[in-house]
Amino acid sequence: MKPFMVLALCCSFFCSKATPLPSEFSDCDDPDVFKAVDAALKKYNGERATGNQFALYVVMEAERTAGPDAQFYVKYRIFETSCAVEENTPWQHCSYKPSAEAKTGECIARVHMNDAEKTSNVSQDCKISSDVSKVRVIQAPCLGCYHPLSTDSSQVSEILERAIQNFNKRSTEAALFKLVEIKEARRQVVAGWNYKIIYEIEETNCSKDQFPDLTPECRVTSRG
Structure with missing residues (x-):
């Protein structure tokens, strides 16, 4: 039992010394935040086998962690579009479905961006709802204009x-x-x-x- 106890105590000691990397809130209009949300949304749409793609509705919160590579915590809302997932159309080129028919969702994602290798690692949770009674589209924008x-x-x-x-x-x-x-x-x-x-x-x-x-x-x- 003694070797095990020593190992456990050492682990506890070293773990207690570890400090998380500092983070700071980012402007939701920051291009780097948009890249992180874009990577997360592309992953979500890419994992859908059927149905329509979702497009970004609004970025609600963004936080960036300091470090050699960009790491983001983002909270954003999505809105169902008229583009089928099979079309592989970029979500920016898709139009929102009429609000009476569209599904909406809220996603929380952690995105690790590696600019040198041009890769991203995304872990996220999206909750989709068919109740759009509380969603009001103020403007139907041309997303690529x-x-x-x-x-x-x-x-x-x-x-x-x-x-x-x-x-x-x-x-x-x-x-x-x-x-x-x-x-x-x-x-x-x-x-x-x-x-x-x-x-x-x-x-x-x-x-x-x-x-x-x-x-x-x-x-x-x-x-x-």
């Missing part, structure tokens, strides 16, 4: 900052240009995000010889 996005969005600002930096770096103009107005921003949901942004830039008083990048001193000139 571009939809308006606020021009005040931080995502738009970050994209334009990089775009203007790239323009100033590659252009043959002697002066730096800066953003004047964002006229329109639209976003498309695919396996990630695509953006269409219409904006206006004008020439500043900062020459490339003296300024490697835009600073608060750079102001639009009358020649812009």
Whole structure:
């Protein structure tokens, strides 16, 4: 009995020292969260032998665990579409069934993403219901189309900052240009995000010889 007791005590000691990896809540609009949900939903649809595919309705909660590979805990709702599982149509291209006929569901998934090997490991539990009395589809969106996005969005600002930096770096103009107005921003949901942004830039008083990048001193000139 003694060797067994020593082994058990050692196991208890080492297990008590183990600490879980820290985690943090993620924005449900984060492209990495979308990839995790996409992997989970593809797995769920792929395991269905008959019936219709389900499409994402809304991401309710997302949490990411720190580590060498992306690990996510996601809670999301799904809505039955008109695409049969046998068609193998990407769920993003499927239209929701009329709410009076459609089934809905809520899924909780843990997704381990390995970007280097482009693989994912999904464990999840989905509960499907035929009672849609509490589900109200506010809009029947075209899932593969571009939809308006606020021009005040931080995502738009970050994209334009990089775009203007790239323009100033590659252009043959002697002066730096800066953003004047964002006229329109639209976003498309695919396996990630695509953006269409219409904006206006004008020439500043900062020459490339003296300024490697835009600073608060750079102001639009009358020649812009």
